[in-house]
Amino acid sequence: MLIKIKHYFKKNTDAAPLAVFRIFFGLMMSLSIVRFWANGWIDKLYVQPKFFFSYYGFEWVKPLGIYTYFIFLIALISAIAIMIGYRYKWSILIFFLSFTYIELMDKTTYLNHYYFISILSFLMIFLPASAHYSIDAYLNPRKAYQKIPKWCIHSIQLLMSIVYVYAGLAKLNSDWLLEAMPLKIWLPSKYDIPLLGDFLQQTWVHYGFSWLGMMYDLSIPFLLLYRPTRKVAFFMVIVFHVLTRVLFPIGMFPFIMIVSATIFFDAKVHRQILKIISKVFKISYHRFQNHKTLVFSSKKNSLLTFVLVLFFTIQLFLPWRYLAYPNELFWTEEGFRFSWRVMLMEKAGYAQFKIVDAQTQKRFYVDNSDFLTPYQEKQMSFQPDFILEYAHFLGSHFEKQGHKNVEVYVESYVALNGRRSQPYIDPTVDLLQIKESFIPKTFILPFYDQIKGL
Template sequence: MYRGVSIAPLVVFRIIFGALMLFGAVRFLSKGWVFDNYILPDFHFTYLGFDWVEKLPGNWMYLPFILMIIASIGMILGAFYRINATLLFLSFSYIELIDKTYYLNHYYFVSLMLLLLIFIPAHRRFSLDLKIFKLQQWDEVPAIYRNIICFLLGLVYFFAGIAKIEYDWLVLAQPLKLWLDKFHHLPLIGGILANDYVAYFFAYFGLIYDTTIPFLLLGKKTRPYAYFFVISFHIITWLLFPIGVFPWVMICSTLIFFPASFHLKLLQKLEAWLKVKTQKGMVVTKVNQLYKYFILVFVVVQLLLPFRYLLYPGNLFWNEEGFRFSWRVMLMHKEGLATFYIEDRNTGKQIEIDNSDYLTESQEKQMATQADFLIQYGHHLYDQFKDTLLVYGQHQVHLVDPIVRADVKVSLNGRLNQQFVSKKYNFADLKYDLKHRTFIEEFKP
């Protein structure tokens, strides 16, 4: 773990990951998502414990994305590397913490990888820092720096694999049947993709792929074949499903599993092309004691966190208690309809809420199927209507302490709609915490 290994894989990874971050930030800006997702909405669904994270006012919200672009370029060039790695981690994580509506597993993965890169000395070769700070080149570094990257990549795949060992995925081939059936209209391949046998093939292949690919990438003889499947698998998923840049992140990141000689050749060609003069570097085998403790805590947390769902009763995909941060990738399809009502405590009179008055389409879609979103939205509506006039017909009532009710129905993986939450609960009284949410109706398979 602490033996000296070539620094080349870390340098190549730094350049590739920096380029991916640069592309992602530019893509986000070019599609107008900064305005649509962060500037336009008045209300955001914050993570538990992070309600203090607020968006910047107006067009200032473009600032963290501009900082990401600058920091990504700095990472690629190895200029002020640790400062830019830290800036990249903080700006990216800040953006993600503003609203969990846009949570994706690969965003979480990126945040974790950026956190690791802050402490990894990937700037000690082929970087501007060598000239800026007159640093001596390092040729070898402790293996732990590369191993922790491989660990995180392997963990993502393996946990995504074991999460597929469940009824809907293996027995019903859901939600793959639902998703693939949408391609039935395509010429030539539409009928093939919509065939149930194809859905089952994808389901079982996905399980085998995810659970075995980390180990196959580690093997010298199996690595070339494994990487072929990495490329094939992720390009197919990219073509079929709207999962953004995640396939390209994994295709590029898994190159870290290739031997140091592979990365060294790439680096030497790049150095020769740019006419960068290299020097005989140091062999470094010592690791800071604090970093060892950090890695230990990081590994333990990442191994335990995906299993926290075991602390909650009921169906995980129905309740979604312990679902996030557990690498359950593309395992469910939920559709919901949440109708909220504001009720006068004294007269019992109600008005129905038009959710589009308060939420974007993306926010409403997520809110309608997830209990924690429902609680937060209920609290927001309470704040909006407290001490206001409730108008119904020709009458109006002053709402001092309104009741917020919701009738929520949800469909999971193609099943018929089921009652998710009934109108008997006052959402203004429900607490947003880590406890099991007893107001959720029991799932009926």
Template structure:
């Protein structure tokens, strides 16, 4: 059964169309980052960039470098859409996008991470076998089929994303709709819908619908009797998210994924009417079968482990943030903080209070005051800066944070010298004080 599920040859129309959608969307994302000032605000203006811990060596290019970087990525997106030098284009884009993802986390979004995963898949998928510049130049590349594992890889990845997103919402502040109210506060000035988004009954609808949609959308798209209504619901859901939360290409990428849920014949008739149909459904075992199954099983095991790892780390992830990223925990909390950094010269005993505004942007400051890894990284930066002046220092932090509108509570142990305390990647960092959440 597994052989038939994974290695049946099916029409490749969904993959070809997805390649085109994917390329156009990533091009818009990259060019849009230039036009909207996202690059300037996130990568050019900051004096200090908060990378993912362990990737401090990965820094933004100086001057106009990051504008050129994103222009190249956008152009690669166009090449992907047209299937021009496809393998090079998709691999280059994947590397570059992963680089920009790791070099900054002040603008962390789950869809940035998802884009890495999908790009990685596309490096191996035969998405250029037809309706591409490559296939036109080299007719021997042409194929009108793909192995069915292409479809099921995408489906399983989406199932993981949506299911864990739904499960993560099953906690108090979402179930009593308090977090929805907080998330909607800054939407009050939206034309037409702003006042409506402040209504309690709207919060209840959004909260309930969010859980049910994430939990049911993949099964509903897979089951033919509910497929059309699920697709229509997806359009409404993702357009709502696009308008209200303004999260870039993610809603449209999510809609593009739906081509894998419809019958290839349906996709072919809508988008590729001149394409030759493939109808044999032959099962053929490729020579790389064992390696493919091993790699696929390992990958998806990791994908299942990452979203649950916070259960094996001490304290509440909502408080500590440990295990939050890469876990499909989307729009679940609002954090704010007040933080004071004190530097002590180890030789003279002199102390200095740090003016955060002299080091970070307003956007970075909001993260720095509320997230433990940002606090630790900034302590390391201070240590490095003072070391360059020939000084050995200790860094102590007084920090209070508020989660989802609760009263501010002390967050960081002020007695711990964070400049000389290592970061733990897999265990709880003891200098984060115990949670005060109910």
């Protein structure tokens, strides 16, 4: 077994797929950041708000006021450097750090896609993505290689497979498969899409999309890996992601997934792509054809093995952590994030905070728009960790204002996947008495229904 593993780590493959992946990744990231900037979202999401929701343990990560633009600029420059393969090791490290910093600044904007980019860029720190067809390789032929260890390609394929398969497993629940929820809510509202509009009003379409989506997620990595089905599978990737782009506001992500899926193709395709790029930009492709093979020293190899095994172990187990919590995952969201639970819920809430003077029993309600943007208020209203953090913020705010014996209560209602709204947080609990932690949140009221499945 051990010999097999050792043997596996010595296998080599063409460096072109990883080079193409690096170029596409850098390009997509640069475009995404430019688009984010041009839409004015840096200002709207990170400069204007007065309060930011932190991830547990990362309270020190905050936007830097107007200098937040600077972080985005760093991420943009490093993304361009990744694309052209200039000082790759540094640029990918800086990209990972700056991008992850941005994502940690406010969890209001959490998206699985952003998390995917973060961990993918982490993985890429350990991959020799600039060994071939990069400025680094061009300037320093000693560091240029045409073959790299095979596991480098496999690790990206594995990460993508985890994302798809786990997203598929998350769909194996009664709401998605038996009720066609939340697609039954979302699709009819897309009535104005040409041709599809009326079609999207039909119940059988909601069920069809739900089941096909589940089957797609569970099977696509295998169909991409298996040579005879690869072309069809890639076609399905395009159709699937373009369709989601048409139906839902998911920005650049579909395109990122489509180009990422090219990592499953044979090196022949990538060499072709590199040839085209060479032609367009008048680069000598010939210069990179040195037939050299990159071999890591055994010390470096064992370090890389350790990092990769640890990384993928975490990736495989983290999404299952919700099993450690007693209540309905969709309701309490304990263990919901970082688990590839994509587009699974239509959840909305309303949270009214009450500030009470414990001694005089005098009370008043908080106008959330005094502290939160509409987007933050929306996200806060149905996520318990947001509610708790905001309650503590309100408590210290009103104490600073001179209020005495402050207690903070919340009256909140949440509706999940088309069910009628029901009370969410126990209105009799003074939230200031509760500290954020990973233990189950007992102040969440029970969910009066059952969602069966994974």
